[in-house]
Amino acid sequence: MDISGQIVLTALMAVFLFGVVLFLARAADWRTYTPLAGGGSGIVSQEGGYGHAEKPAGIFRWLTTVDHKDIGILYGVYAILAFAWGGIAVIIMRAELITPGIDVTQALAGAMGVSSGQNLYNGLLTSHGITMLFLFGTPILAAFSNYLVPLLIDADDMAFPRINAIAFWMLPPGAVLIWAGFFIAPFVESVAPSMASWTMYPPQSVEQTATGGAASSIAQLNAGTDLMLLGLHLTGVSATMGAINFIATIFSERGPEVGWDKLDIFSWTILTQSALILFSFPLLGSALVMLLLDRNFATTFFTTDGGGTILYQHLFWFFGHPEVYILVLPPMGIISYVLPRFAGRKLFGFKFVVYSTLAIGVLSFGVWAHHMFSTGIDPRIRASFMAVSLAIAIPSAVKTFNWITTMWNGKIRLTTPMLYCIGFVANFIIGGVTGVFLASIPVDFLLHDTYYVVGHFHYVIMGAIAFAVFAGVYYWFPLVTGRMYQVTLAKAHFWLTMVGTNLTFFAMILMGYAGMPRRYATYNLITVGPIDLIQTMHVLATVGAFILLVGQIIWLWNMVQSYLEGPRVGPDPWNLEEDGVDSREWDWFENRLETALTDGGEPEDADADA
Numbered sequence: 001m002d003i004s005g006q007i008v009l010t011a012l013m014a015v016f017l018f019g020v021v022l023f024l025a026r027a028a029d030w031r032t033y034t035p036l037a038g039g040g041s042g043i044v045s046q047e048g049g050y051g052h053a054e055k056p057a058g059i060f061r062w063l064t065t066v067d068h069k070d071i072g073i074l075y076g077v078y079a080i081l082a083f084a085w086g087g088i089a090v091i092i093m094r095a096e097l098i099t100p101g102i103d104v105t106q107a108l109a110g111a112m113g114v115s116s117g118q119n120l121y122n123g124l125l126t127s128h129g130i131t132m133l134f135l136f137g138t139p140i141l142a143a144f145s146n147y148l149v150p151l152l153i154d155a156d157d158m159a160f161p162r163i164n165a166i167a168f169w170m171l172p173p174g175a176v177l178i179w180a181g182f183f184i185a186p187f188v189e190s191v192a193p194s195m196a197s198w199t200m201y202p203p204q205s206v207e208q209t210a211t212g213g214a215a216s217s218i219a220q221l222n223a224g225t226d227l228m229l230l231g232l233h234l235t236g237v238s239a240t241m242g243a244i245n246f247i248a249t250i251f252s253e254r255g256p257e258v259g260w261d262k263l264d265i266f267s268w269t270i271l272t273q274s275a276l277i278l279f280s281f282p283l284l285g286s287a288l289v290m291l292l293l294d295r296n297f298a299t300t301f302f303t304t305d306g307g308g309t310i311l312y313q314h315l316f317w318f319f320g321h322p323e324v325y326i327l328v329l330p331p332m333g334i335i336s337y338v339l340p341r342f343a344g345r346k347l348f349g350f351k352f353v354v355y356s357t358l359a360i361g362v363l364s365f366g367v368w369a370h371h372m373f374s375t376g377i378d379p380r381i382r383a384s385f386m387a388v389s390l391a392i393a394i395p396s397a398v399k400t401f402n403w404i405t406t407m408w409n410g411k412i413r414l415t416t417p418m419l420y421c422i423g424f425v426a427n428f429i430i431g432g433v434t435g436v437f438l439a440s441i442p443v444d445f446l447l448h449d450t451y452y453v454v455g456h457f458h459y460v461i462m463g464a465i466a467f468a469v470f471a472g473v474y475y476w477f478p479l480v481t482g483r484m485y486q487v488t489l490a491k492a493h494f495w496l497t498m499v500g501t502n503l504t505f506f507a508m509i510l511m512g513y514a515g516m517p518r519r520y521a522t523y524n525l526i527t528v529g530p531i532d533l534i535q536t537m538h539v540l541a542t543v544g545a546f547i548l549l550v551g552q553i554i555w556l557w558n559m560v561q562s563y564l565e566g567p568r569v570g571p572d573p574w575n576l577e578e579d580g581v582d583s584r585e586w587d588w589f590e591n592r593l594e595t596a597l598t599d600g601g602e603p604e605d606a607d608a609d610a
C-alpha cells in the first residue's frame with residue numbers, strides 16, 4: 001500500500017476509535033435501571049426513581065441496559081452471530097478439503113478480493129479459530145454467567161453494572177476489526193484477511209503481505225492483520241473487565257444465605273475462570289502490543305536477532321493454555337450443575353469437584369510449554385512441562401468420575417439437556433485422553449502439527465464445550481423465555497450434533513495418525529502417507545461438518561420459533577421439586593411468574609413502583 005493509502009487508513013482508524021471512545025464515554029450518562037445494585041448506582045436509581053418497570057421499549061432498551069440479565073442475552077446473541085460466522089468459514093474450508101487439489105476457495109477468491117485460493121483458505125482458517133475462541137467461546141460463557149451468577153448467589157445485579165455493559169460493548173467493535181480484512185479486501189488490493197492463524201506466530205505474523213509473501217518494507221504489510229490485532233485487544237480488555245466484575249460480585253454481593261459453603265458449582269467455576277482470565281489475558285495483550293510495534297514501528301521484540309520468535313511462543317502460550325481452561329471450566333460447571341437434576345440426586349463429591357476446579361486453575365499455568373515441545377527448548381525444562389501436563393489430567397479425571405458416579409444408579413431422565421450432559425462426558429473423555437497422549441514428549445514429536453492435534457482440541461471445544469452450552473441453553477430456555485422448546489426438534493439437534501461431531505473429529509484423529517499436517521488447503525503434494533486413506537478421512541470429516549450444519553440450523557429455528565410461539569411453562573418446568581433438586585434460580589423464576597413482570601423485575605420493585 002502506498003503512503004497516502006496508509007494515511008487514509010490510519011485516519012479512518014482514528015475516526016473509528018474516536019467514535020468508540022465517544023460511545024463508551026456516553027456510558028457515564030446512561031440511565032440506570034438497576035434498583036439496588038452496588039457500584040453507586042443505587043443512589044442514582046433512588047433519586048431518579050427508576051425501576052425495572054421503566055425499561056424503555058425496543059432497541060433503546062438493549063443499547064442502554066445495565067441489567068445483568070439483559071446483558072447476558074446480549075452476550076448470547078452476539079456469540080451466536082459469531083458462531084454463524086465461524087461456522088460458515090469452516091464449511092467453506094471443509095468443502096475445499098473434499099479433494100486434494102485447490103478448487104472451492106480458488107473459485108471464491110476472486111470475488112472476495114483475495115489473491116489466491118490458498119490465501120483465502122488461510123484467511124478463513126485464521127478467522128474461524130479467532131472467532132470461535134474469542135468471539136464465540138468466551139462471550140457465550142459470559143452469557144450464562146451474566147444471566148445466572150447474580151441469581152444463583154442472590155445478588156441484585158453484578159457489582160459494577162455499568163462496567164458490565166461497557167465490557168460487552170467493546171465486543172462488537174472488536175468483531176468488526178477482527179473481520180475487517182474480509183470487508184476491505186474486495187476494495188483495496190493491498191489488504192487481505194489476516195492469514196496469521198489463531199496463534200499468530202512471528203515471523204510470518206509480522207512480515208506477511210496481502211499476497212502471502214514476506215514484506216520488504218512496512219508499507220507492504222497486510223493491514224488486515226493490524227486491524228485483527230487491535231480487535232483482539234478490545235476483546236481481551238472486555239474479558240478482563242468482565243473477570244474483575246465477577247470476582248467482585250462473587251466475593252462481595254452474595255446474599256446473606258449464600259456462604260462460601262453454599263456457593264453453587266457453576267459460580268465456583270466462574271470464579272476460577274475469572275482468576276485465570278485476570279492472570280493470563282494481560283499476557284496476550286502485551287504480546288499483541290509487541291507484535292503491533294514490531295509490525296509498525298520496527299521494534300525487534302520477536303525478530304531472530306532481537307528477542308527471538310520463541311519469546312512470542314512463550315508469551316502466547318502462557319496465555320493460550322490457561323485460555324483453554326478458561327473455556328472449559330464454566331462448561332464443566334454447567335454440566336456439574338445440570339446433570340444431577342436429571343439423575344435425581346445431588347452432585348456426587350461436590351467438594352472434590354470444587355477442589356479439582358481450583359487445582360486445574362493453578363496447574364493450568366504450569367503446562368504452557370507442551371505446545372512448544374518440538375521447538376528445541378531445553379530438554380530438562382521440557383520434561384517438567386510433560387510431568388505437569390500429565391498431572392493436570394488427574395483433576396479432570398476426578399470430575400469425570402464424579403459425573404459418572406452421580407449418574408450411577410440414579411433416576412435418569414433423558415431430557416435434551418441430559419442428553420447433552422452425557423454427550424459432554426463421552427466426548428470429553430476422548431478429548432482428554434488424546435490430550436494426555438500429546439503431553440508425552442515422544443508421542444508429541446510424531447503428532448505435533450498434524451490433524452491429530454486438531455481432532456484432540458475439537459473433541460474438547462466442540463464435543464464438550466459446545467455440548468455444555470447446548471445443555472445449558474435447553475435447560476434454562478424456560479427460565480429466560482418462560483416458554484418450552486420443541487422437544488422433537490431438540491432431540492434431532494442432539495443426535496445430528498453428536499454424530500456430526502464424532503464423525504468429523506474422529507476422522508481427523510485418524511488422518512493425523514496417517515500423517516496429514518494441519519493448516520493446509522491442499523494435500524496433493526504430500527509425498528509421505530497414504531493419500532487415498534487421507535482423502536477418505538477428509539471426505540468423512542466434511543460429511544460430518546455438513547451434518548453439524550443441518551443440526552445447528554434446526555436448533556436456530558427451534559430457538560426462534562419456540563421463543564415466539566412455544567407453550568408457556570409453569571414455575572417448575574423440569575419437575576425438580578419432586579426429586580428435591582430444585583435450585584435458587586427457579587425460585588426467582590416462580591417469583592417472576594407471580595409478579596408477572598415480563599422483563600424480569602423483582603417483586604420489591606413492583607411494590608415500589610406501584
Ligand code: HEM
Pocket residue numbers: 199324325327328370371389390392393396431432433435436438439440444447448449453456457460461
Ligand atoms: C486433559 C488435559 C489436556 C492435556 C494433557 C492436553 C494436552 C495438549 C497438548 C500436549 C497439546 C499440544 C499438541 C501439539 O501442538 O503438539 C494440546 C493442544 C491443544 N489443546 Fe489440549 N490438552 C488437554 C486438555 C485440553 C482442553 C480442556 C482444551 C480445550 C478447552 C484443550 C485445547 C487444546 C488446543 C486448542 C490445542 C491446540 C493449540 C494449537 O496448536 O493450535 N486441551 N493439548
Ligand SMILES: [Cu+2]
Pocket residue numbers: 320321324367368370371
Ligand atoms: Cu495446552
